[in-house]
Amino acid sequence: MSTHDLYTSPVAASTWDVPLAGDARFTWEYDDGRDKLLALYQKGKDKQWDSVKRIDWDLEVDPQNVLGVPDQSLAIYGTPHWDKMSERDRGELRRHSSSWQFSQFMHGEQGAMITAARIVESVPDLDAKFYSATQTMDEARHVEIFSRFLQDKVGLVYPINTKLQDLLAETLDDSRWDMPYLGMQVLIEGLALAAFGVIRDITTKPLPKQILTYVMQDEARHVAFGRLALRDHYRELSAPELREREEFVIEGCHLMRDRIRGREIWENFGINPAEVDELVTNSPYMRMFQSLLFSRIVPCVKDIGLWSPRIRATFEEMGVLEASRADLDALMRGDEEQAERLDAERFAAEEAERKAEVDDVIAAEAATS
Ligand SMILES: [Fe+2]
Numbered sequence: 157m158s159t160h161d162l163y164t165s166p167v168a169a170s171t172w173d174v175p176l177a178g179d180a181r182f183t184w185e186y187d188d189g190r191d192k193l194l195a196l197y198q199k200g201k202d203k204q205w206d207s208v209k210r211i212d213w214d215l216e217v218d219p220q221n222v223l224g225v226p227d228q229s230l231a232i233y234g235t236p237h238w239d240k241m242s243e244r245d246r247g248e249l250r251r252h253s254s255s256w257q258f259s260q261f262m263h264g265e266q267g268a269m270i271t272a273a274r275i276v277e278s279v280p281d282l283d284a285k286f287y288s289a290t291q292t293m294d295e296a297r298h299v300e301i302f303s304r305f306l307q308d309k310v311g312l313v314y315p316i317n318t319k320l321q322d323l324l325a326e327t328l329d330d331s332r333w334d335m336p337y338l339g340m341q342v343l344i345e346g347l348a349l350a351a352f353g354v355i356r357d358i359t360t361k362p363l364p365k366q367i368l369t370y371v372m373q374d375e376a377r378h379v380a381f382g383r384l385a386l387r388d389h390y391r392e393l394s395a396p397e398l399r400e401r402e403e404f405v406i407e408g409c410h411l412m413r414d415r416i417r418g419r420e421i422w423e424n425f426g427i428n429p430a431e432v433d434e435l436v437t438n439s440p441y442m443r444m445f446q447s448l449l450f451s452r453i454v455p456c457v458k459d460i461g462l463w464s465p466r467i468r469a470t471f472e473e474m475g476v477l478e479a480s481r482a483d484l485d486a487l488m489r490g491d492e493e494q495a496e497r498l499d500a501e502r503f504a505a506e507e508a509e510r511k512a513e514v515d516d517v518i519a520a521e522a523a524t525s
């Protein structure tokens with residue numbers, strides 16, 4: 157079935173074309189990569205996996221309750237809008253909400269794949285090209301996973317959010333190699349990563365949990381690359397050049413803040429999105445959720461050296477400055493460990509099942525002999 161049959165509103169059948177900006181760079185230096193980048197490339201190769209095999213796609217998903225999380229996570233919960241909804245409508249709202257969330261992940265992952273490929277072309281050094289080639293493959297896998305989940309399990313797809321599309325366009329429409337990386341990896345994927353983490357930790361359903369846990373294992377490497385490559389590069393930039401990057405981050409964060417509002421969902425339910433915006437602004441729960449969503453962006457921006465008073469003031473005004481204290485290394489290590497633990501648990505369960513089957517056969521044979 158075509159994805160176009162599953163979109164909540166019609167989407168142009170043609171491709172969205174973003175003109176290529178900047179040069180493809182060849183290097184003739186094949187030696188002497190930076191140890192840390194080469195180690196990350198090696199890890200990228202070692203940790204490749206196949207989503208067809210590693211994820212248990214037979215697990216059932218209830219489209220009306222994809223994540224099995226409390227309804228308090230819906231912005232209109234407890235309002236007159238919610239009170240007058242039937243159980244069926246509430247199920248539909250849950251379905252739309254999950255579909256919207258995962259659809260933005262999917263479109264964002266396509267952006268990540270295209271950006272990673274762009275970086276293979278444009279970044280000057282071979283070690284970074286090597287690494288980005290493995291990331292391109294990771295992002296392809298992520299697009300594959302989210303699209304399969306949406307199409308086969310949720311049965312409903314949202315078009316790309318316009319703010320996300322604006323940021324993608326700005327990110328790709330820049331000839332400087334670091335800008336796509338800053339926009340994509342630090343902002344768009346930083347936000348997605350935090351959202352993955354929140355959902356991974358609260359969902360009670362095994363399939364979305366597997367998907368997010370394994371995708372996050374890859375993302376931990378991507379963030380590490382962004383930090384290494386950008387930190388090195390930004391040390392060498394002049395003050396005006398750094399200011400341009402900061403402007404870009406500030407504008408991007410405002411776009412991301414608007415992107416997470418999910419206005420399209422409310423419009424589909426005949427609810428005025430401005431009213432929901434106000435609910436979100438006044439709800440301590442929603443504000444906490446928003447600051448959690450910036451918990452990966454803020455420390456990363458600080459870490460790569462874009463930490464002027466202006467940036468700090470922007471984060472302060474958005475209520476997310478606290479997140480700068482987060483320990484990114486520990487968060488990433490935790491993400492990798494969670495994936496390894498999940499594998500171990502699943503394999504232990506399979507092992508026990510196999511052993512029980514063998515024991516049954518032996519017992520049956522003993523009984524007949
Ligand atoms: Fe990704």
Ligand SMILES: [Fe+2]
Pocket residue numbers: 268295345374375378
């Ligand atoms: Fe990524």
